[in-house]
Amino acid sequence: MLLGSERLLASGRLNGLKVGILANPASVDHDYRHIVDQLAASDTFDLAAIFGPQHGFNSDLQDNMIETPHATDPKRGVPIFSLYSETREPTEEMLDLIDVLVIDLQDVGARIYTFIYTMANCLRAAAKTGTPVIVCDRPNPIGGVAVAGPMLEPGYESFVGQFPIPMRHGMTVAELAKLFNEHFEIDAPLETVTMEGWSRTDYFDDTDVPWIMPSPNMPTLETAIVYPGTVLFEGTMVSEGRGTTRPFELIGAPYLDAEALAARMNAHGLGGVYFRPVVFEPTFQKHAKTPCGGCQIHVTEREAFEPVIAGAALIRECYGLAPEQFAWREGPYEYEHDKMPIDILAGSPELREQVEAQVAVTDIAESWTTGVAEFSALRLPYLLY
Structure with a gap:
């Protein structure tokens, strides 16, 4: 297969232009060559500016909600503009330096992953200045079929x-760019460069594209597969496994009984998954240096596994096991001060209220069906594969 970035660089489309690039360490080709290195080496166009998303252009900031400063690239002598700082949207002065903005970012298939909103902010800025934006497509690592x-x-x-x-949108980054730009009327001068040889049923390891961590706590494809559900634990004071080698696969807290939690989860009979009782000790973030009882999520059949249902069920059972000790995380969260983090993550207060009322897992899942059906129809005109 060919990535959008590989097709763009081979096309001659950038010849004679001053190019800005929004990228991070995962922006590589099949031979592990980074797109910035390839842009800088060209003698037919100029690399004029680098833009970085959350965690920075080098993805060197471990935790979330830590801003990255602007900088100058010491090797290439061009500015690096952080779009996870006091500047979330490129300024007119930044865009004045370039003729075209290329976006080459690896998404993970979940609504709350911030790279797609940095892309949306770039489209908004480009709509104001008329700067062309080219989005290079990459695989959705958890496939392009399931919406949940x-x-x-x-x-x-x-x-x-x-x-x-x-929460699970089932779209690629270029498809999302078209959806944001057209349906949600950003109206930037947008081009998309599709992949060749990618199928909607493909998971990332069905391709021959090398896996590079798109962010510090997304070490493996297995992480990405569970992430649309267990990322909800960022809205709780239960550890989502940050500070371990299995973030988002390990869930627990000091007060939880690992055997009881795993038993309650396995009793739901959720498809394609086994919950194994564990005790783990995070090295940083929630409950650092403190043993936590919980479980590890083992996905046994990807197509049958429903990560969002699994994540919601886990929160429900963590709450149900220890309602007096369970706590929702307090704000601020992602610059939002007035809403609870779990409501921001889930998209409304409904999931929190369902958990507190111990609504059945099947009823929680049923409450999503109308929205999922409507979005599944809405996205159809924007699918590229």
Whole structure:
């Protein structure tokens, strides 16, 4: 197969232009060559500016919600503009330096992953200045078929959710760019460069594209597969496994009984997954240096596994096992001060209220069906494969 970036660089489309690039360490080709290195080496166009998303251009900031400063690239002598700083949207002065902005970012298929909103912010800025934007497509690592989870409701927009889409959107980054730009009327001068040889049924390891961590706590494809559900634990004081070698696969807290939690989860009979009782000790973030009882999520059959249902069920059972000790995380969260982090992540207060009422897992999943069906129809005109 060919990535969008590989097709763009071979096309001659950038010849004679001053190019800006939004990228991070995962922006490599099949031979592990980084797109910035290839742009800088060209004698037919000029690399004029680098833009970095959350965690920085070098993806060197471990935790979330840590801003990255602007800098100058010491090797190439061009500015690096952080779009996860006091500047979330490129300024007119930044865009004045370039003729075209190329975006080459690896998404992970979940609504709350911020790279797609940095892309949306770039489209908004480009709409104001008329700067052409070229989005190079990459695989959705968890496939482009399944759509699942709660919808973002109006009033709960944030930097982890700008548009009313479900938690698992089943789209590629270029498809999302078209959806944002056309349906949600950003109206930037947008071009997309599709992949060749990618199928919607493909998971990342069905391709021959090298896996490079798109962010510090996304070490493996297995992480990405569970992430649309267990990222919800960022809205709780239960550890989502940050500070371990298995973030988002390990879930637990000091007060939880590992055997009891795993038994309750396995009793649901969720497809394609086994919950194994574990005790783990995070090295940083929540409950650092403290043993946590919990479970590890083992996906046994990807196509049958429903990560958002699994994540919601886990929160429900963590709450049900220890309602007096369980706590929702307090704000601020992603610059939102007035709403609870779990409501921002889930897209509304509904999931939190369902957990507190111990609504059956099947009923929680049923509450998403209308929104998922509507979005599944909405996205059809924007699918490229």
